[in-house]
Amino acid sequence: MTVCDTRQGAVRGRTSPDGVTSFLGVPYAAPPFGARRFREPFPPEPRTGVRDATVHGPTVPHAPYAPPFDVLIPDDGVEGEDCLNLNVWTPAPEPGAGLPVMVWLHGGAFTNGSGSTAAYDGSTFARDGVVCVTLNYRLGADGFLHLPGRPDNRGLLDQIAALRWVRDNIAFFGGDPDRVTVFGESAGAMSIGMLLTTEAARGLFRRAILQSGACHHFLRPSSAALVAARLAEKLGIERTAEALAAVPLPELLPAQAELRAEVSADPDPARWGEAVLNLMPFEPVRPALALPGPDCGVDLLIGSNAEEYRLFLAPTGLLHTLPESALLAATAAYGLDPVAALPVYRTARPAASPGELFAAVATDWFYRIPAIRLAESVPNSYLYEFGWRSPRFDGALGACHALELPFVFDRLDDPSCAPLLGAHPPRALADAMHGAWVSFARTGNPGWEAYDTTTRTTMAFTAPLASAPVADPRAQERLLWEGVR
Template sequence: MTVRLTRQGAVRGRVSPDGVVSFLGIPYAAPPFGPLRFSAPALPEPWTGVRDALCYGPTPPRAPYPPPFDALVPEDVRPGEDCLNLNVWTPAPEPGAGLPVMVWVHGGAFQNGSGSTSGYDGGAFARDGVVCVTFDYRLGTDGFLHLPGVPGNRGLLDQVAALRWVRDNIAAFGGDPGQVTVFGQSAGAMSIGQLLLLDEARGLFRRAILQSGACHHFLRPATAAGIAAHLAAELRIEPTPEAFAAVPLAELLLAQGELRTELRSRPDPALWGEALLNLMPFEPVRPELSLPGPDDPGVDLLVGSTREEYRFFLVPTERMDAVTEERLHVMAAAYGVDPEQALPLYRATHPAATPGETLAALATDWFYRVPAIRLAEAVPGSYLYEFGWRSPRYGGRLGACHALDVPFVFDRLHDPCYAALLGPEPPQALADAMHGAWVSFAKTGDPGWPAYDTDTRSTMMFGPEPGPVADPRPEQRALWEGVR
């Protein structure tokens, strides 16, 4: 056991056999319930004595993933109100050792996920000389529902509060508060895309890694207010914070899950607005798309996606085989491209692709690849990557899907929570390369390949033989100019 002193009080952590020390379940904000419901995060109450930080803390309330995603992305649920907590892994040097810090923002479509799942264990980062932090933030209605009279984007404000805790306390764990890299995947990366633009987050991190998400996923205020009104109508309440707070939590979570299902089964543009394409009823709210400029936000960026992201959403649900040619044309037009121009470009790469496979490629670019490119273009000196190793699951059809890169980044290929995605023998050499690049970026700002620019468009391809490639699939990239 070892003890470190935070601004709220002393915490006791556990030393593992390899010398890494973990401190789990440390509160970074007060429990967001009672009078603090739907408010900005407040400082936690200090404590006397030494607080045990030996096990994960409670997780924020959330509806479970629907099948089959509940099996693909298993979640831990720990009840309790003190759910705004974080976890630290450190090589355990003395306080003030000045090690680089990496802070993970988990994904989950702004409705699911937790920083305390075993797949996000930060021990491998600590083993390699980096202090790693993971945390939970409010989700769904409590974190992102757009309501009058209370702060918006409360989940983002929680993330800022966690980063402020890191700034104020991480030196006690051997970290350097001036060398913080924030990294996240999916909704976590989309959150970071908004943190890059948020005044409250300025100066809290020096570098950022965005995996499968950037700045393009958000709801405009009118859309978000409409979704809040619709959810309130389903619950037979007024769309006010007081009314939502009065709904029993179990009933509220059930309604959140039903809202997600309704978004897919009732595709009414008048009801859902841009959420109909994003497929997420809860997202950060902002007036319009913004990208950081060349001198803003003043952080180093590493951004990318997986090669076949959208297969994650189509293959396990068997929706990919149900896509017709007519549906493919409708979706291409909805994404803002001319089907007669776009579909031949995508089929030139895979002439035998089914309509569902072509839709998967098109949606991958709309959701993930092109937003990553736009962010890299906006901030000179950014680094771009693509993850291309293909999972053998679902007869190999799952491919290089969404979330498949995460176990490689954390160097946790054999964690049981990833088994349904990875299959029996994922390549350790690729984990060594990808995890090593993330560590290098956190330490030096250089992941080990040339920075992206609009002349060479150098992109690191993490596949069977990792290496940089100049402008992969240029015709498909150029299709989205002026569209996304």
């Protein structure tokens, strides 16, 4: 057992045989319940004695993923109110070590996920000389519902509170508070996109890695109000924090999940506003798109997977059953002229079904083009694309959303990752990708040339021994989105 100080009191962690010490379930904010419900995070209470930090703490309340995604995407739940906690893995739990720090923000469409999922175990980063932190933040209605008289984006405020805890305490664990890299995937990356233009987050991290998410996913207040009104209607309550707080969690959490299903089943902009495009009724609220500029003061590594949207189509069968009419309607809803755009996508996919073409268009709208726009806005950013294709679902899953995570965390042997990875994922690719993330956290350079609008250099993580930078991949498809996205 190893003991480290924090400003709230000492914590006791566990050291593994390979020399990595973990401190689990450490509170960075007070429990967000009772009088603190639907408010900004409050500081954790100081304590006396030594707190045990050898097991994961409670997770933020959330409903499980719906089938078939409950099998494909690792998630967990631990009951308890002290859920605003974090985990630290370090190779040198002592002040003065000055190691780079990586802080992970999990994905899950702002309604699922936690920092304690086994797939996010940070010991591999600590093995390679990085202090790794994972954390929970409020989700769903508690984190992101637009409520009168309450602060918006409470989940983002939690993330900022955790980053402040890192700034104030990580030196006790061997980390350098001036060398913090925040990294995240999906909703976690979209959160970072918001933090890059949030004044309260300025100076809390020096570098950022955004995987499959950037700055384009948010709800304007008018759309957020529509979502909140519908949830209140479903629950038979007024749209107030007090009324929502009175709803028992066993009733509230299923209602949130049902709301997401309603958006998918009836994507009417009059009912949901912008949420009909990304099918996420709970997400950050802001009045307009904001991209950071050249003076943001943060080094960026940004990217996406080559076939992100197949995760949402292959397991459900829609990849091969989506009708042509739905493809045309969706393409138009994303802002493209189907008559002009779809032949461009078909050029590289001559035998593609309507569902496969929709997956390509949606991948660009949702993930790839926002990543490019962010890289264009901040000079000397680095861009990547993950292209290794999973053999699952007879290969139809492809290089789908979330597939890069076991490679980034070097967790290919974790059983919870097998439903996405299939058998025998390439170890060398994990070495390359994980190594690039560590290099970026240490130096600000992942190992290839920065992105610019002349060469548009993009690192393609594909076959184990064939990953290499490429210039402007799928340029004609990218050009379709100029002035659109």
